Amino acid sequence: MNDRKRKVLLAAQQLFIEKGFNSTSVQDILDKSKISKGTFYNYFTSKNECLIAILERARDESIVRRRELLIGQDITNKRILAEQITIRMLVNRENNLLPIYEAVFYSADTELRDYIKKHHLGELSWLSQRLIDIYGKEAIPYATDCAVMMTGMIQQIIHFRAASSKEELDTRTLILFIMPRIDAVMLNMMETHDFMLGKDLLNNLSVNEETQHEMKDRLITKLSGFLYFLEDDTKQEGYQYTQFLIDEIRSDEPRIPILESVIRSFREAFHETKHKPEALELIFNLWRYIDILKKK
DSSP: OOHHHHHHHHHHHHHHHHHOTTTOOHHHHHHHHTOOHHHHHHHOSSHHHHHHHHHHHHHHHHHHHHHHHTTTSOTTOHHHHHHHHHHHHHHHHHTTOHHHHHHHHTOOOHHHHHHHHHHHHHHHHHHHHHHHHHHOGGGHHHHHHHHHHHHHHHHHHHHHHHHHOSSOOOHHHHHHHHHHHHHHHHHHHHHHTOOSSHHHHHHHHOOOOOOHHHHHHHHHHHHHHHHHTTGGGTTSHHHHHHHHHHHHHHSSSOOHHHHHHHHHHHHHHTTTSTTHHHHHHHHHHHHHHHHHHHTO
């Protein structure tokens, strides 16, 4: 993503927050970002697509930060799951996206509502899989039910607290409170073999994955293109990490623990630089590639 497109997204995001999505026109975005209509439509086919790009950036950042929490950790650790769930809420708060999500949720726009639905189902799919990580494969038939109930508990308690108190609720404390309730529900369902939604729904939530070869080729191309823009910084850590990732992915047997370790260093190297958005997009795809490697 080039600097100008990034500035357009930032301008649009600010307008959506200040004026509301429905009250913001494409012309408002053009005026604030000081670009032509042709330039805007070169980046986005519509105002909707611009909004979705903003939400996708936040989603990618959440996924990356969640994955980093698990590096070298026990996947059954419930406190890590609590931190992971908190990250999504934290990223939304940091980017002031909650008013935007609320506006889209109540929108009559089919395209945006479909996106939010897909986004929500993806979150349920992720949480279902993490519950399976924690409770084991025997929890597979019950994970989706528990993910839905856990999400409902979180949302309803947050809504009630917001309506009844001005004091902000600590989300990590909330999730740690809910986890023992999910323990009881999950153990009861496993004991009684009783479920409502079941594993078939979890399978339906899964998206089609690229093949390992397709993902490998695409990653090398993207990393190589990124490296080209770093040629003036060849002595910097970021350049070296990028070259290392290319070499490791090109190898016949990429080493997953090494990739996981270097990805974190790669993100930190670009955290406060102009290359951060592009680096974050690459990291998101690197984690997808690692997922494919783990399924071999």
